[in-house]
Amino acid sequence: MKAYQKRLAFVAVGLAALGIATALVLNALNSNAAFxxxxxxxxxxxxxxxxxxxxxxxxxxxxxxxxxxxxxxxxxxxxxxxxxxxxxxxxxxxxxxxxxxxxxxxxxxxxxxxxxxxxxxxxxxxxxxxxxxxxxxxxxxx
Incomplete structure (x- = not known):
């Protein structure tokens, strides 16, 4: 695996983890919001x-x-x-x-x-x- 492919894979994994974390936080906020x-x-x-x-x-x-x-x-x-x-x-x-x-x-x-x-x-x-x-x-x- 070449260096740019490793960086691309690292960025993709990081973005996926960030997306999952964001979805979990938004779901928790939505379920606990009391209007x-x-x-x-x-x-x-x-x-x-x-x-x-x-x-x-x-x-x-x-x-x-x-x-x-x-x-x-x-x-x-x-x-x-x-x-x-x-x-x-x-x-x-x-x-x-x-x-x-x-x-x-x-x-x-x-x-x-x-x-x-x-x-x-x-x-x-x-x-x-x-x-x-x-x-x-x-x-x-x-």
């Missing part, structure tokens, strides 16, 4: 039924119910509501009337079951996705 949807988008059927996503907005006043470690609450963008069930310890700053983002998926009964819940971290902060959702819903209401 944000507002309650209005969820009600319109825009949210995926077969994979995890995030839903956010304000936690409706009076909607928080606890049964042992399972908490059920309603996230709203003031136009539509999504009922969320979460098993675990809610963040310390989680409150009714404040912003929250829940990540999870729909179960077989059509309930949104969260695997994680994020809450605001100070008096003036709301997660950007939740603030945008509330702002957009406010613009569409008469």
């Amino acid at each position: 944000f949807y507002t309650p209005t988008q969820v009600a319109a059927g825009e949210a995926p039924k077969d994979r995890a996503f995030r839903v956010g907005g304000l936690v409706r006043q009076g909607s928080l119910q606890r049964h042992e470690l399972t908490a059920t609450f309603v996230v709203t963008d003031t136009a539509r509501d999504v009922t969320v069930a979460y098993t675990g310890i809610l963040p310390d700053l989680f409150q009714e009337g404040k912003g929250a983002v829940a990540q999870g998926r729909f179960d077989d009964q059509g309930r949104f079951v969260a695997t994680s819940v994020l809450a605001k971290h100070d008096e003036n902060y709301m997660p950007p996705e939740a603030k945008h959702a509330v702002d957009q819903a406010g613009k569409t209401q008469p």
Whole structure:
């Protein structure tokens, strides 16, 4: 085998390895990406039924119910509501009337079951996705 053939084979093997590594990284990123949807988008059927996503907005006043470690609450963008069930310890700053983002998926009964819940971290902060959702819903209401 001549020198240029060895270099060509080495470059071809390197490009093939790079292509396989890129495909594996893109596949991992795609399968772990959780896109944000507002309650209005969820009600319109825009949210995926077969994979995890995030839903956010304000936690409706009076909607928080606890049964042992399972908490059920309603996230709203003031136009539509999504009922969320979460098993675990809610963040310390989680409150009714404040912003929250829940990540999870729909179960077989059509309930949104969260695997994680994020809450605001100070008096003036709301997660950007939740603030945008509330702002957009406010613009569409008469």
